[in-house]
Amino acid sequence: MTHDVRRAALQATLSDVAELAGVSRQTVSNAMNNPDLLKADTLERVRAAVAELGYSPNRAARNLRTKSSRLIGMRFAPAQEGTANAMMDRFVHSLVEACKVGGYHVLLFPGAGDDPLAGYDDLLRSTAVDAFVVTDTYLGNPQAVWLEERGAPFVAFGRPWDAPEATHPWVDVDGAAGTRLATDHLLDRGHTRIAWIGWRKDSPIGEDRRAGWLGAMHDRGLSTTGLASRVEDTVASGAEAAGVLLDDAGPSAFVCASDTLAMGVLKTLGRRGLRPGADVAVVGFDDSQVAQVVSPGLTSVRQPLEEVAIEIVARLQGRLAVPAELDASSLLIPRLVVRSTS
Amino acid sequence: MTHDVRRAALQATLSDVAELAGVSRQTVSNAMNNPDLLKADTLERVRAAVAELGYSPNRAARNLRTKSSRLIGMRFAPAQEGTANAMMDRFVHSLVEACKVGGYHVLLFPGAGDDPLAGYDDLLRSTAVDAFVVTDTYLGNPQAVWLEERGAPFVAFGRPWDAPEATHPWVDVDGAAGTRLATDHLLDRGHTRIAWIGWRKDSPIGEDRRAGWLGAMHDRGLSTTGLASRVEDTVASGAEAAGVLLDDAGPSAFVCASDTLAMGVLKTLGRRGLRPGADVAVVGFDDSQVAQVVSPGLTSVRQPLEEVAIEIVARLQGRLAVPAELDASSLLIPRLVVRSTS
DNA sequence: CTGAAAGCGCTAACAC
DNA sequence: GTGTTAGCGCTTTCAG
Numbered sequence: 001m002t003h004d005v006r007r008a009a010l011q012a013t014l015s016d017v018a019e020l021a022g023v024s025r026q027t028v029s030n031a032m033n034n035p036d037l038l039k040a041d042t043l044e045r046v047r048a049a050v051a052e053l054g055y056s057p058n059r060a061a062r063n064l065r066t067k068s069s070r071l072i073g074m075r076f077a078p079a080q081e082g083t084a085n086a087m088m089d090r091f092v093h094s095l096v097e098a099c100k101v102g103g104y105h106v107l108l109f110p111g112a113g114d115d116p117l118a119g120y121d122d123l124l125r126s127t128a129v130d131a132f133v134v135t136d137t138y139l140g141n142p143q144a145v146w147l148e149e150r151g152a153p154f155v156a157f158g159r160p161w162d163a164p165e166a167t168h169p170w171v172d173v174d175g176a177a178g179t180r181l182a183t184d185h186l187l188d189r190g191h192t193r194i195a196w197i198g199w200r201k202d203s204p205i206g207e208d209r210r211a212g213w214l215g216a217m218h219d220r221g222l223s224t225t226g227l228a229s230r231v232e233d234t235v236a237s238g239a240e241a242a243g244v245l246l247d248d249a250g251p252s253a254f255v256c257a258s259d260t261l262a263m264g265v266l267k268t269l270g271r272r273g274l275r276p277g278a279d280v281a282v283v284g285f286d287d288s289q290v291a292q293v294v295s296p297g298l299t300s301v302r303q304p305l306e307e308v309a310i311e312i313v314a315r316l317q318g319r320l321a322v323p324a325e326l327d328a329s330s331l332l333i334p335r336l337v338v339r340s341t342s
Numbered sequence: 343m344t345h346d347v348r349r350a351a352l353q354a355t356l357s358d359v360a361e362l363a364g365v366s367r368q369t370v371s372n373a374m375n376n377p378d379l380l381k382a383d384t385l386e387r388v389r390a391a392v393a394e395l396g397y398s399p400n401r402a403a404r405n406l407r408t409k410s411s412r413l414i415g416m417r418f419a420p421a422q423e424g425t426a427n428a429m430m431d432r433f434v435h436s437l438v439e440a441c442k443v444g445g446y447h448v449l450l451f452p453g454a455g456d457d458p459l460a461g462y463d464d465l466l467r468s469t470a471v472d473a474f475v476v477t478d479t480y481l482g483n484p485q486a487v488w489l490e491e492r493g494a495p496f497v498a499f500g501r502p503w504d505a506p507e508a509t510h511p512w513v514d515v516d517g518a519a520g521t522r523l524a525t526d527h528l529l530d531r532g533h534t535r536i537a538w539i540g541w542r543k544d545s546p547i548g549e550d551r552r553a554g555w556l557g558a559m560h561d562r563g564l565s566t567t568g569l570a571s572r573v574e575d576t577v578a579s580g581a582e583a584a585g586v587l588l589d590d591a592g593p594s595a596f597v598c599a600s601d602t603l604a605m606g607v608l609k610t611l612g613r614r615g616l617r618p619g620a621d622v623a624v625v626g627f628d629d630s631q632v633a634q635v636v637s638p639g640l641t642s643v644r645q646p647l648e649e650v651a652i653e654i655v656a657r658l659q660g661r662l663a664v665p666a667e668l669d670a671s672s673l674l675i676p677r678l679v680v681r682s683t684s
Numbered sequence: 685c686t687g688a689a690a691g692c693g694c695t696a697a698c699a700c
Numbered sequence: 701g702t703g704t705t706a707g708c709g710c711t712t713t714c715a716g
Binding site for chain 2: 011054055056057058059060061063064067069071076077078079081086088089090092093096097099100105106107108109110122125126127128235239259260263266267270288289290292293294295
């Protein structure tokens with residue numbers, strides 16, 4: 001069985017190690033995967049041979065045999081230009097990092113413009129990935145339903161807003177808790193007329209965030225009449241909404257559904273000679289790089305993306321374990337990063 | 343050969359398709375990989391069977407056989423907090439998109455803090471990836487040298503600054519051309535005293551960008567004495583440098599090595615009641631989301647990352663082709679996105 | 685505790 | 701043009 005010619009340049013194989021260590025190939029395999037099964041000195045000998053040859057098991061062969069790739073697929077859509085949000089960058093990094101522990105890697109695939117399922121299907125059928133992380137649940141979530149039907153393991157980052165009966169595991173950040181944090185912070189600083197600038201009603205994430213502001217205000221018995229606005233997620237819209245609110249309702253503070261909108265508010269304040277923080281307080285959402293870099297520093301709600309990634313990977317591993325264990329979904333609490341605008 | 347039991351839930355295999363189409367397994371393989379070899383009607387029959395069974399070749403098996411994974415590895419380090427730069431996000435997306443054409447996917451792996459080579463070594467030895475994209479060449483480039491030695495295919499995003507004799511393929515953006523673009527733009531608008539705020543001298547990228555400013559100034563016979571500053575890449579440093587330059591040299595415009603530094607300049611202008619664009623012009627570098635969202639919009643040099651990704655993938659494919667073809671490295675020209683600060 | 689045999693699903697080489 | 705044979709490198713039975 002050791003008749004094949006060794007070519008020095010090529011990667012060492014199980015057989016090479018076995019030959020060098022003077023054991024069978026199977027013993028080497030056990031040394032790699034079930035070291036407890038070996039006698040101490042045999043293990044030592046095998047380990048030495050592995051080190052000497054720089055052996056590392058061939059992934060393709062292992063994948064073929066074990067029917068798993070230790071790859072997690074994730075569709076990577078581009079950040080939208082003109083908005084402040086580079087959240088995905090941070091999340092992807094956290095995910096890559098979180099995967100390391102379990103020996104998994106992240107495989108990125110592009111989103112086919114038209115069909116949100118393309119890409120998923122290919123990777124699944126060719127057994128290229130073991131599981132998916134689905135991040136774009138806000139689009140109406142066809143992936144979740146479809147993947148569920150196919151029995152494909154996945155964990156979603158984001159709640160199944162439009163399908164509360166969905167049973168798949170998910171991890172999400174409690175947006176309402178975040179805006180409540182922001183609003184309470186402003187209330188504690190003495191503000192009572194706190195305005196809200198959020199997204200249009202058809203965004204459940206936006207409505208969630210709005211609810212946190214509303215709840216915090218009502219809990220203190222404060223009126224919110226005329227203090228809320230719903231607009232597109234652009235700087236211009238935020239600026240316009242801030243102008244209207246300032247004219248009509250005279251708020252002393254703004255809580256926004258995004259840093260982009262908050263930047264719009266800052267723009268209007270600048271135009272009117274109002275000092276952010278001193279005259280009018282502003283809080284954004286996402287703690288984007290913009291919030292960190294703009295002058296004065298923008299107070300913002302920061303999502304715990306590192307934790308989100310860890311929770312997702314934990315659920316992924318549970319889902320892939322045999323027998324599969326289904327952990328409950330989990331809702332994480334963001335924190336407020338206070339800077340000069342509040 | 344068709345004695346094995348079919349389990350409906352499992353993925354169809356080559357044999358399943360062959361049986362259904364009434365041909366041999368090899369013919370199905372050919373239909374997938376060399377369709378020209380088949381007779382038209384045979385091909386048609388096979389294709390129908392493939393469609394009916396939803397067959398997609400098993401990656402692991404194919405990888406094992408062909409000794410390639412069609413995966414491109416890339417180390418994904420987190421964006422630095424507190425700086426404006428979310429360039430990687432855009433680049434990674436472009437790379438994922440560019441890979442699609444060749445049927446490649448991007449595999450992300452974490453950077454081991456201490457050893458910049460860890461991660462690369464594992465993936466290479468386990469034949470998990472076919473090639474790498476190396477992005478952190480500015481760190482002194484140990485990866486490039488090491489990968490070169492191991493004969494691992496890779497293309498660098500970034501020139502081998504400290505090893506001009508390096509022969510590996512790379513793609514980079516001409517920073518000097520970018521700052522020259524910025525400086526010429528300001529010169530054309532009538533500015534003559536244009537200051538530079540850049541990074542410390544040990545950054546070759548910073549020196550490159552600085553050279554563009556310097557060259558443009560000298561080409562018009564303008565003095566640059568006292569008009570340059572080298573600082574850390576932070577908002578505070580940029581703000582401080584701007585203050586000193588304004589006091590000592592009275593420039594009417596600033597060209598900066600990064601949007602982060604440009605934000606610092608804007609901060610100082612704001613403090614002194616100077617209007618960006620009207621009183622003092624400012625140009626940043628990278629066209630980050632900050633540049634797009636801040637008020638007034640920050641003029642900035644934008645790297646053609648989409649092109650970079652395409653060029654990289656092209657070189658990667660050349661490198662992986664048999665026989666390998668080594669395209670020349672390529673230096674791309676950025677463009678200037680003009681906004682209100684200039 | 686170690687070894688021998690079998691086979692995961694595919695493609696390269698060769699025969700027909 | 702199509703079928704047969706062999707084997708990629710590994711892990712999972714099952715014997716010893």
